[in-house]
Amino acid sequence: MRYFILFWEYLKNYAKTRLTYRSDFWIEVMSDLLGQALNLIFILVVFRHTASLGGWSEAEVIFVYGFFMIPYGIFGTFFNVWNFGERYIVKGEMDRILTRPAHSLFQVLLENLDPPALIGSAVGAVIMGLCWSDLGLPFYPVHVLMLLLFTAGAVLVYSGIYTLLAAISFFSDSPTGIMPLMYNIQNYGRYPVHIYNKIIRFVLTWLLPFAFVGVIPASYFLGAKEGGMDKLALLTPVMGVIVFGIGLSLWNYGVKRYRGAGS
Template sequence: MFYFSMFTQYVGQYMKTRMQYRADMVVELLSDMMFQVTNLVFILVVFGHTQFLSGWTRDEIIFIYGFFLVPFAIFGAFFNIWDFNERYIVKGEMDRILTRPIHSLFQVILERMELESLFGAVTGIVIMGYASIQLGLSFHWYDFFLFILFAISGAFVYAGIFVSLASIGFWSDARTSLMPMMYNIGNYGRYPVDIYNAVIRFVLTWILPFAFVGVYPAAFFLGKEEWYMYSFLTPVMGVGFLVLSVLLWNAGVKRYRGAGN
């Protein structure tokens, strides 16, 4: 209850702050939408030259892309720690974090919230709706709950990977450039993994499991029975990677030496 209370208070203060600059928030939402539209146009351009991509139709890949946007939006809203190393380690703000009676990772997450990123989930659902109509998909009553489970689990996969990367800063004590590189690798999870070679498929499934953010859970709703096992592994991978990242974070905090010379 204490952590939930802290969360609601931070959200309240965040919304008050953002409402002071409404125009800025609207511009951010529009720029994010244009970015998603650009990626969608790229898919349409690719399928302007071919009808199938490794057995996947245009609308199936659009559905996967739409699904991917939902967990990615959740991740972007609550795990915005791209600059953790530079801000909290190099500039020493971690010292301030450790003086407060709340778990350090939870506090960093609260401080770096960007709730407007959740708008990307709306965009993803709209894209999924369009693709579902084109594909003539039908859904059962329990699909809604599975969708929520898979979306949150996919966000946990992303969170686990990037929290682990942030934790490296406790040992390096210097600026690192891993975050942008990993963000670019994560984009591979927007597309079916069987369009890549075996090595990349293995990496995207078991090492950096971005495939569990998009293609594997989305395959369940597309009726791809050969992928069902991977679909239901999504919650396991999400929780597993998140727990692993928290353990790595806790170990890193013990190694933290503070700012100064």
């Protein structure tokens, strides 16, 4: 309950700040929507030159992209750790965080809330719904539960990987450029993994499991696919817990090792 109250207070402060600078809020929203629109246009352009992509139709790939947007929007709202190293380690703000009686990661996440990113999740849900109808997929009440489970698992995969990357800053305060690299790699998870070679498929599935934030869980709703991905989708929540557990463990270890910014 204490953490929920903290979350609510931070959310209210965010709203007050954004109401003061409303133009910035809407510019950010439009910028996010434009970025998502460009990604969708890229998929449409690809299918102007081919009838299928690794055996997947245009509607199926767009369906996967729609699912991909849902957990990514939630992750972008609550797990903004892009500038953690520069702001909290290099500039010493981690010292302030550690003087407060709440978990350090929770505080960092609350200070960097970005609710406009949820609009991307809403757009993704609309895209999924349209493609669901276009593909003539059956709909059962259990699909709602599975969608929630897969979304939670995908969010945890995102969160675990980026928490782990942020935690590296505890051991090296020099900019590494890993975050932008990982941002580019994650986009591979919105395409059928079987279009890549075996090494890339292995990396995207088991080492940097971005396939579990898009194509694998989405395949559950699309039915049987090459490699049994619809069955592999059931591992999404498990993979999320494992990856987030690893990221959080490294974070906690880094906090114990942290000795302050000094002078």
